[in-house]
Amino acid sequence: MQKDWVLGIIGGSGLYDIDGLDNPQWVDIETPWGSPSDSILFAELDGIKLRFLPRHGRGHALSPSDLNYRANIDAMKRAGCTDLLSLSAVGSLQEAYAPGDFVVVDQFIDRTFKREKSFFGKGCVAHVSIADPVCERLAELAEKAAKTAGVKVHRGGTYLAMEGPQFSTKAESHMYRQWGCDIIGMTNMPEAKLAREAELPYATIGMVTDYDCWHEGHGNVDVAAVIAVLLKNAEKARDTVKSLITHLSTLERTPSPQGIETNLDVAIITAPEKRDPKLLSKLDAVAGRALSQS
Numbered sequence: 001m002q003k004d005w006v007l008g009i010i011g012g013s014g015l016y017d018i019d020g021l022d023n024p025q026w027v028d029i030e031t032p033w034g035s036p037s038d039s040i041l042f043a044e045l046d047g048i049k050l051r052f053l054p055r056h057g058r059g060h061a062l063s064p065s066d067l068n069y070r071a072n073i074d075a076m077k078r079a080g081c082t083d084l085l086s087l088s089a090v091g092s093l094q095e096a097y098a099p100g101d102f103v104v105v106d107q108f109i110d111r112t113f114k115r116e117k118s119f120f121g122k123g124c125v126a127h128v129s130i131a132d133p134v135c136e137r138l139a140e141l142a143e144k145a146a147k148t149a150g151v152k153v154h155r156g157g158t159y160l161a162m163e164g165p166q167f168s169t170k171a172e173s174h175m176y177r178q179w180g181c182d183i184i185g186m187t188n189m190p191e192a193k194l195a196r197e198a199e200l201p202y203a204t205i206g207m208v209t210d211y212d213c214w215h216e217g218h219g220n221v222d223v224a225a226v227i228a229v230l231l232k233n234a235e236k237a238r239d240t241v242k243s244l245i246t247h248l249s250t251l252e253r254t255p256s257p258q259g260i261e262t263n264l265d266v267a268i269i270t271a272p273e274k275r276d277p278k279l280l281s282k283l284d285a286v287a288g289r290a291l292s293q294s
């Protein structure tokens with residue numbers, strides 16, 4: 001039975017495809033913001049619709065700074081997603097979060113600086129709240145699914161989003177630990193901010209691959225070390241997605257208790273007569289609902 005969930009998955013490093021799905025088809029979607037990282041895999045499982053986007057493209061040709069985050073989120077919205085779960089490789093900033101563990105993130109610190117961070121701007125200004133940047137309901141479901149898949153999961157954690165592409169210096173890594181951050185990655189910002197602007201409930205699982213460079217008992221992170229753990233994590237990630245879908249197939253979808261699907265109703269500030277028609281037409285997918293009512 002279809003329960004009206006359309007689950008979007010953004011797969012990070014090491015997760016470029018999901019096998020074992022029904023009716024898989026890669027579909028090209030263009031957006032007013034440009035092209036997303038790749039085609040989107042449309043498929044089903046247990047009667048639930050799934051839309052999968054490999055964040056860096058198949059073959060990992062795109063670096064974190066080069067991703068078109070706006071196109072990715074807009075394309076997932078156009079693909080009909082009701083909810084968006086990201087799966088990301090991360091470094092650990094805490095002893096207790098070991099390589100192989102998953103962390104269901106609840107907060108972010110955004111240190112990225114070379115990226116387009118909003119769909120809005122001159123001609124239509126909006127300020128959404130990201131005090132609680134993650135959909136609690138989806139985070140809860142993701143935690144349960146990872147546990148069902150046999151993964152060690154930590155619920156809650158602050159994700160430090162850095163620009164990259166270089167990994168951190170030791171001074172930076174120690175500073176982020178002092179700030180209370182738990183994991184570090186390069187992609188979940190501005191992704192989470194844009195998902196909120198697009199009224200899409202978003203959650204993210206950080207799949208720990210390394211201890212970055214602060215831990216005296218472990219070597220400094222490098223791509224070879226990340227990939228070694230990633231290969232094992234990717235299988236666990238696929239199992240997590242499948243068990244999440246199985247669970248969703250037993251649940252009727254209701255609107256997010258946090259009001260995420262209507263949050264633009266209290267965010268758009270530009271008077272209707274001052275709005276730029278060109279920008280409004282680009283906002284058709286992400287803000288069409290809210291703009292048609294104000």
Ligand SMILES: CSC[C@H]1O[C@H](OP(=O)(O)O)[C@H](O)[C@@H]1O
Binds near residue numbers: 012088090
């Ligand atoms: C290959 S290690 C660095 C790379 O992995 C993470 O990407 P993603 O979040 O898409 O899994 C990290 O943010 C960097 O982009």
Ligand SMILES: Nc1ncnc2[nH]cnc12
Binds near residue numbers: 091212
């Ligand atoms: N240590 C690290 N820093 C930034 N991004 C990462 N992705 C995986 N490990 C990472």
